[in-house]
Amino acid sequence: MSKIMGKDLFIKETKQSLEKMLVTLRKNASLEGEEAAAIRKQFFQMEREALRYGFKELSHLSRVSKSVFICDMNKYLLPQYLEGVLLSLIAEMMTLVEHPNEIKHRLPKVHDESIISLLRSFNVESGTKTVLIIDSDLLFLNKVSKVLSEAGFHVEKANRGRDGLEKIAKYCPDCIVINTVMTDIDGHAFIAELQKETCYSFVPIIVISNNQKLSGKLEGAKLGADDFLTKPFVMDELLIRLHRLIERNERIKKQTLLDELTGLYTRKYFLEKLNYYFQDSNESEFNHSVIIFDLDYFKQVNDRFGHAMGDKVLVTFANFISSHIRESDVFARYGGEEFILLFPRTTSEQALVRLDSIREKFSKININVGQETINQTFSGGIASKDDMNIERPEDLIKFADIALYEAKNSGRNQLLIYKNYMKSKKRSLKILIADDDAFIRKVLENELAEDGWELLFACDGKEALESAKENSPQLILLDVWMPIFNGYEILEKLRSDIQFKQTAVIMLTGNNSEKDVANALNMGADDYITKPVSMDELKARIKRLLRYQYQR
Structure with missing residues (x-):
């Protein structure tokens, strides 16, 4: 009985504390010094007490709120740009203490645990898939993220649309789950922004709506979403739809964005990604390098051993390079025995050091072609964005191609950085x-x-x-x-x-x-x-x- 009384008293005191915080925050343009330290201390006590009385969500939100404050010169302060975040967190906590049942009602639960096991196996067999969730509801965001992580997904979270767009560019998710209600950008504007980049046009989108009426579904359809759910829902629904959409997307990518023989990206996809790095405001200031490869004397391989063995050499080369580059690098088949590679945020000198080591290792690999074993070499040309103050991505490819021609013309089995003295090879169609x-x-x-x-x-x-x-x-x-x-x-x-x-x-x-x-x-x-x-x-x-x- 005393514990119940203590719990009721805790709820009453917490509500009063939160109301006082709101008054303080609304009175002050910014918060620092003793006031900031006092409020931070209250969050610390709230976090500990909430855990004691079984309010896990409230404890979590208190911990997050505490971390919003920054310690500068041994003084705590609340930066003005984080004030809106703290207000949202306090509003969430107010809802939690006043309507605890409403919170539990809107948090999705898993009814069939076998779905978790199924998706965990799927992520092991096909490679871990990345899911991005964008929702201003922090409790919902964290709850869904936790379940998806248990199912083997790599989960990225964002509670604002702009943050979500940045994470899409950084992580290239396999599926996006987005609530149409965001604090900084409208759902329509978000998807319109996303669709400007063609290389993301195949990423499936699941829209979460707070509107339980039919108009919520119509909203999802108008946005061009692949699927939609309305709150509240059970996690089983979301998990099943994620699985279905990601599997479908994998099939589409293999048919349209991936080279059938090597499994690498196609030239079309490569050009779109290169164009993105030139135009995106977050990336355009950085240096990026392009490398064009050509397998040396490859026609002789086809003539001597046949096209089937030639294909085997191409696949061996593609797999070897893929296993020695970063996940953020973009590697594509450019046509025939030519390949092209994008090293984001990498100078030509850095690219040369990395690739020269790879070139040497590859030349020592024994490739079985029928009854014989051969060693294959390759040549490459490197061009970097800032080396020539290039403004257009197609010029970067042109200069890398000139350097490739120079590398082949001066002995093969080498990589050269483009220099102004190099002459362009006239390529006939x-x-x-x-x-x-x-x-x-x-x-x-x-x-x-x-x-x-x-x-x-x-x-x-x-x-x-x-x-x-x-x-x-x-x-x-x-x-x-x-x-x-x-x-x-x-x-x-x-x-x-x-x-x-x-x-x-x-x-x-x-x-x-x-x-x-x-x-x-x-x-x-x-x-x-x-x-x-x-x-x-x-x-x-x-x-x-x-x-x-x-x-x-």
Whole structure:
């Protein structure tokens, strides 16, 4: 009985203390000295007493409130920018002591513990996933974070939208859980800000709403959320939806952002990330380095051991580099045997030191190719943002490419930093002409050679596919009727391979049937031209399509 009386008295005294604090805070523009120390001491006592009487949430909030005060020159003070935070914490504590049942009602609980075990296994098998939770309700935030951590997730928390955006850029979460009500930014503005960065467009978003009416769900749908929940809810719901969305997102990323062969990022994703580091206000002031790699004499590997063994060498290289770089670095396949790497906040000299050690280690690895073992080397060019006062990300890639050309031209198996004396290699765009008619191939060769394009030729479907895979052309002229595989079959195979999703394809045929034209365009052809070919028209169409290709 005495404990109950003590508990009631504690609640009454706590309420009075909090009300006095509010009066003090509202009277003073800032708090320091004896007043700040006195209030901090009250939070200390409140933390200890709350734990004694079983108020775990109140004890936690008291501890957080105590940490808001800063000790400067042996005096405590409350910085003005933290005053709003403290007011929110006190308001939360007032709710807790006045309506304890309401607090318990809004904190989600787990009903089925087996879900926790399932997700823990999921995070072990597929790699720990990161979840970011943004909610101004600190008790809810901490409760959900604790459960998700138990389920094996890496959890990041933010109680303000701007903090959330910074953490998204820093941690690249696998899922975002966000309450539409935030103290500093509206939910619509938050997601609009997020959607400016294309590389985050695949990150699933679960919206938590305080609105239990249908309008709360409509709000989530308007925001472009992948799923939504209304408070109160049981944690089981959130856990199941997180699992489903992250698994779905992994499948989408593999299909669109990852190179099918190596599992690395695609060039498109790399360029988006590089653009982010140039434009984001928090990153644009720092130095960033780009490195372009090229496997030395790789054509000889394909010619001698076949494309399957060549693919094995590419995968071995990709895995080796990936295992020796930081999580924040961005590594992508740039095309064929070329790879590209972004070292954020790294100078070219620092990049050279790190990569030279990696290059030396890789050259000593024995790679089994059939019955033989080979050692593969690579060359690389490095360019750094501040070395040349570069303003555009594409210039950084261009200079790294020039340094790569210099490294290969002066002996290979080395890394060079771009210098002004290095000369640019004139890279011609590759066009693959796949046609079984030798006369047509010769005509096209004579007419197109003068435009400076690098022309490749194939006389049947199998040869066309092999040449495309080996050379990564920017454009393919594809005859509809060829031996082994016809043009439609080749087109289908090309478009099913992520390497050729963006490759321009023009179909060539002697048949002007509208049905055939529609069929080719529906299957993914970019253009269609009938024989006999008007060379002026063909050149105009080629130039139009190549304008959309990366100028490599």
